[in-house]
Amino acid sequence: MNTAKERSIVTDLALAPEGHLKIDWVQAHMPVLNRIRAQFEKEQPFKGLKVAISLHLEAKTAYLAKVIQAGGAEVAITGSNPLSTQDDVCAALVEDGITVFAKYNPEPKEYKDLMVKTLETKPDLIIDDGGDLVSILHSERQDLLAQVRGGAEETTTGILRLKAMEKEGQLKFPMVAVNDAFCKYLFDNRYGTGQSVWDGINRTTNLVVAGKTVVVAGYGWCGKGVAMRAKGLGANVVVVEVDAIKAVEAYMDGFAVMPMIEAAKVGDFFVTVTGNKDIIRGEHYKVMKDGAILSNAGHFDVEVNKPELEALSVSKRTVRRNIEEYKLADGRKFYILAEGRLVNLAAGDGHPAEIMDMTFALQAMSLKYVNDQYESIGAQVVNVPYELDEQVARFKLESLGFSIDTLSAEQKEYLESWQEH
Incomplete structure (x- = not known):
C-alpha cells in the first residue's frame, strides 16, 4: 500500500x-x-x-x-x-x-x-x-x-x-x-479554553448561564479563562483549589473560594480543569442540587468520577446529544456533558x-x-x-497590523548596569 x-x-x-x-x-x-x-x-x-x-x-x-x-x-x-x-x-x-x-x-x-x-x-x-x-x-x-x-x-x-x-x-x-x-498558556490555555469551554457547554445545553453559580475546579491558566468567561456571561463563580497561592489569586480576582464539598451544595454548572482524578466524586454527589450540570476540560475523563455516580444512580439515559442524565434514588437528576471528556472539543470545535x-x-x-x-x-x-x-x-x-517600540542601545545598557541607577 x-x-x-x-x-x-x-x-x-x-x-x-x-x-x-x-x-x-x-x-x-x-x-x-x-x-x-x-x-x-x-x-x-x-x-x-x-x-x-x-x-x-x-x-x-x-x-x-x-x-x-x-x-x-x-x-x-x-x-x-x-x-x-x-x-x-x-x-x-x-x-x-x-x-x-x-x-x-x-x-x-x-x-x-x-x-x-x-x-x-x-x-x-x-x-x-x-x-x-x-x-x-x-x-x-x-x-x-x-x-x-x-x-x-x-x-x-x-x-x-x-x-x-x-x-x-x-x-x-x-x-x-x-x-x-x-x-x-497565556493565550491558548486562558483565552482559548475560556471561550471554547463555554461554547461547548452552551451549544450542548442551550441553557442560560447568567445568574447561576458556576464552580470551576482548578485555577491554573485554563481555569482562569473558564472563570473569566463565566463571569462575563453573568454567573456567580466559585473556585475550588488545592494551591493556596492560586486560591488567593482567585479571591483577588473577585471569585468565591471554597472546598468542593461546600461548592457542591451551591453549584449549577461544574467545570473541572485540574489534570487530576476524582475531583468530583461520591461524597459530592450526595450533597449536590437537583439538575446540576457536570463537565470537564482536562485531558482525561477521570476528573468527574462516573463509576461512583453510576453506583448511586437508579437510571441513566441520554437526554440530548452529549448529555447523559443520571437519576438518583431520591429523585435528583445530574447531567454529565460529553461523557466527562473535554467538553470544548467533544461537544464543540475547540x-x-x-x-x-x-x-x-x-x-x-x-x-x-x-x-x-x-x-x-x-x-x-x-x-x-x-x-x-x-x-x-x-x-x-x-x-x-500592530508595531511596538524597541529599546535604544542606551536603554539596554541602563537595564544591564548596576552602576547607572
Whole structure:
C-alpha cells in the first residue's frame, strides 16, 4: 500500500468536501501558520522524514498537519480523544495525501489500535497530546523507539507525564514542552479554553448561564479563562483549589473560594480543569442540587468520577446529544456533558482559529528545533526557546497590523548596569 488513501483508516472518504471547507476556513484565519508554511515550503526542514501526530483531529489540527507536510514530511495523524475527531476533516486530509488513522467515537480498543498504527509508520518525529504516543512507544512498542529523534507536547497533562518519565530515567528522546511557552498558556490555555469551554457547554445545553453559580475546579491558566468567561456571561463563580497561592489569586480576582464539598451544595454548572482524578466524586454527589450540570476540560475523563455516580444512580439515559442524565434514588437528576471528556472539543470545535494559530505555530517551529538539535538536547524535556516564543508573538502582531517600540542601545545598557541607577 503506497498511497495515503490505501493506508488510511477513516469513516467515509465521501465526506471530504465538507472537511475541505472547514480547513479552508481556519487557514484563512491563521496568518502566523501561513507565514511559517511559506518558510517551510522554501526550506523543506522535514524533507525525507516521517512525522506522527496525535492531536484533537479537527480543522485547525488538520491545517497544522498540512503545514508539516509542506515542509517535506510524510505525515501520519490520529486523534487524541474519541469524541473530538471530525470524520469529514479526516477524509479531506486523506485526499491531501496525509495518512489518517482516526474515526469519531471508536470503541476503546479500536481507538488504541489507531494510535498504534500511526506509530507503525515508523516516525522520526512526533507531535503528542497528553503523552499518549510517547507512552505507547516506551511501554508497548519499544521496537519503534530507535528511529524517533524527538517531538513536541501540547498539554499540561502530557508534560506532567513526560517529566515523570524523565525523573525515572525512562524517557528515551527529547520532547519540547510547548504547553509551557508564553504564547501557548497565556493565550491558548486562558483565552482559548475560556471561550471554547463555554461554547461547548452552551451549544450542548442551550441553557442560560447568567445568574447561576458556576464552580470551576482548578485555577491554573485554563481555569482562569473558564472563570473569566463565566463571569462575563453573568454567573456567580466559585473556585475550588488545592494551591493556596492560586486560591488567593482567585479571591483577588473577585471569585468565591471554597472546598468542593461546600461548592457542591451551591453549584449549577461544574467545570473541572485540574489534570487530576476524582475531583468530583461520591461524597459530592450526595450533597449536590437537583439538575446540576457536570463537565470537564482536562485531558482525561477521570476528573468527574462516573463509576461512583453510576453506583448511586437508579437510571441513566441520554437526554440530548452529549448529555447523559443520571437519576438518583431520591429523585435528583445530574447531567454529565460529553461523557466527562473535554467538553470544548467533544461537544464543540475547540479553541478559536486565531488562538490555535499561535499554538500550532509554536508546534511547527518546535518540531523544526528538536529536529535540528536532538543530538545535543538529549533525552529530556526542554522548554521552547524564548526566541521562538517571541518570534510567534511578533508574527502575530504583524498580522494584526500592530508595531511596538524597541529599546535604544542606551536603554539596554541602563537595564544591564548596576552602576547607572
